[in-house]
Amino acid sequence: MELTNKYIVIKHYIEDAPKESHFKVKSEALGLSLEPGSDDVIVKNLYISIDPYLINRMKSHSASHNAISFATPLIPGKAIDALVIGKVIASGNAKFEKDDVVLGVFTWAEYSVVKEQSIIKKLESSEFPLTYHLGVLGFSGLTAYGGFFEICRPQKGEKVFVSAASGSVGNIVGQYAKLLGCYVVGCAGSQKKVELLKEKLGFDEAFNYKEEIDLNAAVKRYFPDGIDIYFDNVGGKMLEAAVDNMKAFGRVSVCGVISEYTNAENKASPNMLNLVYKRITIRGFLAADFMNVFGDFTDKTLDYLRDGQLKVIEDRSLGVESIPSAFVGLFNGDNVGKKIVVLADD
Amino acid sequence: MELTNKYIVIKHYIEDAPKESHFKVKSEALGLSLEPGSDDVIVKNLYISIDPYLINRMKSHSASHNAISFATPLIPGKAIDALVIGKVIASGNAKFEKDDVVLGVFTWAEYSVVKEQSIIKKLESSEFPLTYHLGVLGFSGLTAYGGFFEICRPQKGEKVFVSAASGSVGNIVGQYAKLLGCYVVGCAGSQKKVELLKEKLGFDEAFNYKEEIDLNAAVKRYFPDGIDIYFDNVGGKMLEAAVDNMKAFGRVSVCGVISEYTNAENKASPNMLNLVYKRITIRGFLAADFMNVFGDFTDKTLDYLRDGQLKVIEDRSLGVESIPSAFVGLFNGDNVGKKIVVLADD
Incomplete structure (x- = not known):
């Protein structure tokens, strides 16, 4: 079985304010049968976190930050990695099976083929919307x-x-x-x-x-x-x-x-x-730097959410094609609260 | 008994780099007999610490720092306070007597008439030069x-x-x-x-x-x-x-x-x-902010000094008239190590 995967790339490095014209939607054929021996996981992306820091990876010259992986420059024409929630649709890895919902560093794409180390965790069903794991609980x-x-x-x-x-x-x-x-x-x-x-x-x-x-x-x-x-x-x-x-x-x-x-x-x-x-x-x-207090953070924040004391503000766009405008909008102040692009519902 | 006290003032506020011409030596008659009931102490200044931060008090507009006493503006024509080591020559205060050597916030002057709260401490004779209390031990x-x-x-x-x-x-x-x-x-x-x-x-x-x-x-x-x-x-x-x-x-x-x-x-x-x-x-x-560790600081520094591991660099000028050039020199990089003006020896 093969499907078409649309994903977003930068056409070239971006040195000042990003514009939608700096981005392009690309398509690729994606086979769902994994090679024998592969431990790849294929994820259908549901929700993509849109974050301003990515602009720093879109510049040609990020050299001064080159010791820090999430500051390494992106490559024009190649998929852009981002925090994503997706559903496993095929897995060569024993730790993940079809229909697992996972949070990880995937791509600005409808589908991502990822390694185990890109998956941060499986998300169990919870009392709150999944998207909270990109924002208030993420x-x-x-x-x-x-x-x-x-x-x-x-x-x-x-x-x-x-x-x-x-x-x-x-x-x-x-x-x-x-x-x-x-x-x-x-x-x-x-x-x-x-x-x-x-x-x-x-x-x-x-x-x-x-x-x-x-x-x-x-x-x-x-x-x-x-x-x-x-x-x-x-x-x-x-x-x-x-x-x-x-x-x-x-x-x-x-x-x-x-x-x-x-x-x-x-x-x-x-x-x-x-x-x-x-x-x-x-x-x-x-x-x-604060992964060591992730448990405390989650406990406190869940308590506030359950009490209704903490309000959650999300700003959603729909479809992979909306990613460039969603991203550009961050720099124009278009978003109110956490910006998320929804590709499909869970 | 009366003597002449020479002291240094700014002629006007100084808004950029200080020059010697911004300063003036003034003289006043100073009586050595204290009023009955006065608890003043009259100090003959021996060593004056010359510090660059004083320039910030010579500006007319120090308003943003006005909550902090040692950032309050100086007054043109008036004596300038500074860290000084001096010898008591007359005292109306029972805590201090003639010939006590004291460290305190006195003035850019040959003599200072001070209140008890301006005296930080008495200095006992020690194995090191008194001037160390303005620099390495101060x-x-x-x-x-x-x-x-x-x-x-x-x-x-x-x-x-x-x-x-x-x-x-x-x-x-x-x-x-x-x-x-x-x-x-x-x-x-x-x-x-x-x-x-x-x-x-x-x-x-x-x-x-x-x-x-x-x-x-x-x-x-x-x-x-x-x-x-x-x-x-x-x-x-x-x-x-x-x-x-x-x-x-x-x-x-x-x-x-x-x-x-x-x-x-x-x-x-x-x-x-x-x-x-x-x-x-x-x-x-x-x-x-670190008065709470003054003891630790003194202990460690004295140990280093006694071992000869810590070298002391002082840069001395002589006489009250040398204060303006000593001060101006700080901004031209003239000094090497702690700048001290010596008025008299202990």
Whole structure:
């Protein structure tokens, strides 16, 4: 039996803002009978996580990060790997059988032929939608959990600022912070997002950074006595404004700098004098560093989900052809919450 | 009895690089008989610590640091406070008597009339020169100790980069790091300083940053496999070059950014993508944060001094009139080691 597999590639390296025209849908014939002796697994992809960090792998020059596998450059014309939930349709590996639902590093494709080491885990049926394993119960959630609790060591009552606050990670950070008893302000790029943060997610305040002429003044308005914790998703001018408004011993955790990914001009120059005099810590991190607390993260997050205290915001597109626009949209602020492309239902 | 007290003031606020012409020597008559009921102490100043951070208090606009007392602006025409060792010549305070030698926050002056709370401690006679209490056994040493051991948590064998490495703090950091068993490279601003670092202080390597066209390439030359710890005294382009060459989980401690104090254009824009992917921590600190480990610091440092393992580098000028040039010289790299102005011998 043979089917046609559509997948997405970059036509060439992308040095600044991604456009849909930088991508192409390719097709290949895919046989479902595995070679004798092969331990490959063929997965029908159901849900694909769309994440901004991939832009860094689409640049020709990722050399400075070459020690880190998930920062290695992609190859134009070749399949792009991403976090995916899929269903096994053929398996040469004794550990996996047909109809197993698996989470792993597969591809921006309808089907992926993968090795065992690309499969992170089997997903059993659960009380929550499978897609939660790409977001709130997956790496977005772990990024929020590790970056907030482990890096920032928050205390009840502290003042927390979150940028890209309606994004996949920021919305969870803000909710964790509220549930801990912090004062939480988020910034986002539209009035609709601001309303979501305040009305649905319980942020104390939120503002639309695109409507602010002076970011420093905007931040000061919401933090007249200063910020204890800034959870940074964006870098650039917002990071500068946050550092200018930190309290003594303030902590900045940086999980991404989306405003810098596509515009090299947009580099943050945080005030180092403030850094010294206020004893500020700025720390970069990756979710993968917190696999040791994955159990704690899951327990706490499941409790919050079961109580209905943690709201889940997903933004879905349909079909493999929608992947380029879904990805490009991340950089235009089109998504609200975790961006997922749905290829088929489980 | 009355004497003449000469002291140094700024004529006006200083917004960029300090010049000797920005300062003035003033004189005042000083009576040695204290008012009845006064608990003042009159100190004849012997040794004055000359520190670059004072430039930040000579700017008109230190508002963003206004919560921190040692960052409050100085007043033109008024005495300038600084760390000083002096001898009590008159005392209305029962805790201090004539000929006590005291360390405290006094003034850039021949004599200072001070309150009890300005006196940090009495200095007993010791096996080492009194001036060590301004440098290696004082705040310079504590800055080196706290910033290196407490902030950076170094391990034997780690690769350590120190900027302003022949300065009052940097030279001690580099020596601590060597004594711990690290690989240590320092940068400084002259060939003479480079030789001092390598030949007298035992640094593995050192380079003259003024002779490097490409700082990033210079740092890479000495750290082909990356830096674990960067002890930053300068900020600006050197901080950027260090961040570009950090290893994963690298730590940057920042005790000052002398290249940024006098030139607002010289702001560091460390590569935030590196910060995230390499999980780098950049942390500002002040020596005062480490008073809780002052005992440990003193014990360790005295041991090293007694063994002759730690070399002390002092750079002395003579007389109150030499203070402006001593201070201005800090920003031109004139000093080698701890800068001290000697007013009289103990």
